[in-house]
Amino acid sequence: MSESNALHPERVAMTLVLNGHSVSVEVDPRETLFDTLRERLRATGTKGACLGGECGSCTILLDGEPVTACLVMALQADGRAVDTVEGLAEGEQLSALQAAFVQAGAVQCGYCTPGLLVAATALLRKNPKPTEQDVRRGLAGNLCRCTGYGKIIEAVLNASQQGDAQGTQKSALRGKR
Amino acid sequence: MIYHRPQSIDEALALKSSLGQRARFIAGGTDLVVGIRKGRTTVDSFVDLSRVPGLAGLTRAGDTLRIGAACTHAQLEREGITALAQACETVGGPQIRNMGTLGGQVGTASPAGDVSVALIALDAVVELASVRGTRSMPLADFFVGPGRTSLEPDEMVLSVTVPTNRKSVFYKIGKRDAVAISVVVAAASVSPSGDVAVGLGCVAPVPFRPRKSEQMLRGHPLTSERIDAAAAMAASEVSPISDHRGGATYRRAMVETLTRRLLRTLADTPYEGLLSVAMSHS
Ligand SMILES: Cc1cc2nc3c(=O)[nH]c(=O)nc-3n(C[C@H](O)[C@H](O)[C@H](O)COP(=O)(O)OP(=O)(O)OC[C@H]3O[C@@H](n4cnc5c(N)ncnc54)[C@H](O)[C@@H]3O)c2cc1C
Numbered sequence: 001m002s003e004s005n006a007l008h009p010e011r012v013a014m015t016l017v018l019n020g021h022s023v024s025v026e027v028d029p030r031e032t033l034f035d036t037l038r039e040r041l042r043a044t045g046t047k048g049a050c051l052g053g054e055c056g057s058c059t060i061l062l063d064g065e066p067v068t069a070c071l072v073m074a075l076q077a078d079g080r081a082v083d084t085v086e087g088l089a090e091g092e093q094l095s096a097l098q099a100a101f102v103q104a105g106a107v108q109c110g111y112c113t114p115g116l117l118v119a120a121t122a123l124l125r126k127n128p129k130p131t132e133q134d135v136r137r138g139l140a141g142n143l144c145r146c147t148g149y150g151k152i153i154e155a156v157l158n159a160s161q162q163g164d165a166q167g168t169q170k171s172a173l174r175g176k177r
Numbered sequence: 178m179i180y181h182r183p184q185s186i187d188e189a190l191a192l193k194s195s196l197g198q199r200a201r202f203i204a205g206g207t208d209l210v211v212g213i214r215k216g217r218t219t220v221d222s223f224v225d226l227s228r229v230p231g232l233a234g235l236t237r238a239g240d241t242l243r244i245g246a247a248c249t250h251a252q253l254e255r256e257g258i259t260a261l262a263q264a265c266e267t268v269g270g271p272q273i274r275n276m277g278t279l280g281g282q283v284g285t286a287s288p289a290g291d292v293s294v295a296l297i298a299l300d301a302v303v304e305l306a307s308v309r310g311t312r313s314m315p316l317a318d319f320f321v322g323p324g325r326t327s328l329e330p331d332e333m334v335l336s337v338t339v340p341t342n343r344k345s346v347f348y349k350i351g352k353r354d355a356v357a358i359s360v361v362v363a364a365a366s367v368s369p370s371g372d373v374a375v376g377l378g379c380v381a382p383v384p385f386r387p388r389k390s391e392q393m394l395r396g397h398p399l400t401s402e403r404i405d406a407a408a409a410m411a412a413s414e415v416s417p418i419s420d421h422r423g424g425a426t427y428r429r430a431m432v433e434t435l436t437r438r439l440l441r442t443l444a445d446t447p448y449e450g451l452l453s454v455a456m457s458h459s
Contacts, residue, residue, distance in 0.1 A: 010178070010179055011408065014344030029178075029179040030179060032210065037249070051214060052211050052214065053207055053211065053269065053273055054275075054356055056270065056272060059272055062275075065251070065341065066271055066272050066273045066275060067272050067275050067276050068273070068276070070210070071206045071207050071210045071211065071229060072206060072210075072276070073180070073203065073206060073210065073225070074228055075180050075182065075225070076203075076206070076228075078182075078224060119272070122271075137271075140270045140271065140274040140354065140356065141269060141270020141271050141273060141355065141356060158187070
């Protein structure tokens, strides 16, 4: 942005509910939420590749809806709920979706995985029993250059069936105790 | 201050009026933040419209739907009318649709704006506001060039209004099914009295209405011969360029094909079939 602004740095305090915990942070009003998460809050699970909204690596949930953090201004998230890949597991206990990714071999280099997990979590919350087409469409904003997607889709479908067997939607997301 | 978060439309307008040209409205940021990152856009300060109360409403009145500028594509994909909902469904991927807004789409004034193409094909009217008052104009006239609109430096897009009693259809040709800028995009609608409107994208400096083609259809039944002639006319009215997404010859040919296909669909489908949301992905 303009040089005059660069010479007059400004800091603004904001709060967000990050994976269920309220956190306060001072941000540069010109930074994106992606930078705030990684550089200030050290929540480095969120990855960035294209930084232009095209690859989905930086997908997070903003008030429950998947968005690419690289295009959200930090202050747009002030006071809102932000969920990242770090919030999916409970301690060492992987969510059913995460476990399904491991089980199906849906991870190769792993760089796209956090974004895919977050996007798929949002998908399953909205639609606990998706068809393959629903999964493809729900993950259309996430690129993976290794797997060819087959195993990722399989993993999401497996997780949804597991949720079904356990009878609750939450278990599909949080894994069994 | 660099980042302003107005709590009302009036406050947003007052800010824009006092801050001037290089203060930019930001809604979903899906065009603006990309532009800043690529060094195409310089912004001195932001006026954030993403959470201004009253700017994201959908209001039905009579045979019209008024869409607030801050409505997202995701919202319109669910609640919009046919061609508009179809267009919103093709924008980016789920993430982009959760962020990108109607106001940002028309504010960007891209000739490839899928939603803009659907809107001009619905004969949409855009409402602009500033501290000086509000004014309205046909959305097709609002676009004056690539990235250029009729907005004054102190003005904001407040809403877009579309009729709900027109049959409408939309078709996009992209390199892939999601997160793809259109190669050619088209939409068409017909009013209860038989007036046809066509919108074309990526084939002119602005989202484009082929007026001569529309004129040929006025007051006539949509027969197959007339549709063919109107489609050929539309292809003669556009001025496509060649770029890495497609050649001018291909684009012109696709204008004819899509115009014909959309008009045939309008002619062949019962009225109700093209009024409600045609597709749903739940
Ligand atoms: C990965 C990706 C894929 C995309 N795919 C598509 C696609 O398939 N089809 C398509 O059509 N578009 C696509 N887009 C473009 C984009 O999503 C849309 O144009 C979107 O509608 C812009 O809205 P926004 O709220 O994000 O705008 P912003 O980026 O917030 O703003 C865009 C411009 O409009 C101005 N503005 C915003 N609101 C107003 C207002 N109320 N009044 C006046 N000016 C205003 C801003 O100042 C800025 O100049 C894509 C973008 C990305 C990043």
